[in-house]
Amino acid sequence: MAEDARSSGSSGPGQARSPHDFETMYVAGQPPWDIGRPQAAFQELADGGRLVGRVLDVGCGTGEHALMAAALGLDATGVDTSATALARAKEKADERKLSARFVAWNALELPELGESFDTVLDCGLFHVFDDAERAKFVEALRASTPEGARYYLLCFSELEPGDWGPRRIRQDEIRASFGDGWRVEEIQPAELEITMEPGSVHAWLASLLRV
Secondary structure, three states: OOHHHHOOOOOOOOOOOOHHHHHHHHHHOOOOOOOOOOOHHHHHHHHOOOOOOEEEEEOOOOOHHHHHHHHOOOEEEEEEOOHHHHHHHHHHHHHHOOOOEEEEOOHHHHHHHOOOOOEEEEEOOHHHOOHHHHHHHHHHHHHOOOOOOEEEEEEEEOOOOOOOOOOOEOHHHHHHHOOOOEEEEEEEEEEEEOOOOOOEEEEEEEEEEEO
């Protein structure tokens, strides 16, 4: 990754971003995580029939994963705090003639949305939270999913060197965070694709079952 890209507003691994930070990055252009297509790890889940029921793309950005689910005929919703990202997501839905719904909403306040989801996709949201927000987010997910729902998490791994970008996440942190009300089905090494060199970073793909 180019040095100027690394220093242009990227947080350190222990720092969370505010909603304003994300909106600023979308207004400025194309953030590095906005690759213009679904992440390969999530596309593989979709191709394998693992997205079912009502699908939530949490921290959806410009909506590629909600649109991926909608293209399968699923009831898909994306939530994000960035108005600019949501506007782009809605434009994509119109262009592709897909019925995905996009809502301006804080993921930490999911229960107030008053809806329940069977599949939740999280590409790069969990790893931006500090410890207190992380616990609140997990509780919000639990309150917004029925038993048997699945949450798929794609996040930076501690195997990614350097201190640029978001917080790195260890497997044991995922297991500890989801110890109540969830069962960790699997955590696998994966790649999180980005628009900058080297094109991807080390990540974890976790599958968690709501129990």
